[in-house]
Amino acid sequence: MTWRQEGAAPEGRMDTPGYVILSRLGAQLRATQVLAHNLANADTPGFQAQRPVFAQHLQTPPDGPRGASTAYSIDRATWRQATPGPLTTTGNPLDVALRGEGFFAVETPGGEERYTRAGRFGLSPDGRLVDAEGNAALDARGTPIVIGPGDTRIEIQGDGTIRSENGPLGQLRVVRFEAPQKLRAVGDRLFAAEEAPQPVERPGVVQGAVEGSNVRPVLEMVRMTEEVREFQLATSFAEREGERLQTAVERILRRRG
Known part of the structure; x- marks a missing residue:
């Protein structure tokens, strides 16, 4: 706010x-x-x-x-x-949406952690999972998620776990806030927080879909x-x-x- x-x-x-x-x-x-x-x-x-x-x-x-x-x-x-926007199926295995509360955590090039509902992800040249602005998607440990060139069949489960034919690659960091209205907008997709984020225990991650604007x-x-x-x-x-x-x-x- x-x-x-x-x-x-x-x-x-x-x-x-x-x-x-x-x-x-x-x-x-x-x-x-x-x-x-x-x-x-x-x-x-x-x-x-x-x-x-x-x-x-x-x-x-x-x-x-x-x-x-x-x-x-x-x-x-x-x-x-805060009403969720409509989910649109894209067929892109790296696109994810949240069904319910929460935000994906990303890291900006300056090292700041930011939060977003826009899960339209892709791969950077070095194999990092990044959003449309090039911010690295973070895993549950707070480190960037890397997908190797040999990981061709990507599966993202409902709890955010990312797997390929070579095994698990990490788990998307999905967080919530006690006072989400106090999040400060940074651009049109990202938010900055003053309070510490809390992990969402059972995030409703949907693979191959993107949440639209509400x-x-x-x-x-x-x-x-x-x-x-x-x-x-x-x-x-x-x-x-x-x-x-x-x-x-x-x-x-x-x-x-």
């Missing part, structure tokens, strides 16, 4: 409606950006749709009437929709249409508020003149 720092609302009086609508415009812009990001990743394996979380900041003027307050929109967080484009387009309409309404209100302030300024100047 990505947390955003809460900002204090301005102390304006005459401009208060303007500040309120500006906070609303910021919220609508953020919601539209999240939806656009979801739509852009509708075909990304293992991608999980994101949803923005907004809150209200209530400000009560010190000399205002009792119980009167102004509500400002605040962008508080972004949470991920984004439902039709629903996202409906949400996008609604957010655009809200943004247009807020923009219209901001324009009218600007005209009101301009008229007030002109009246004040005429009186002083």
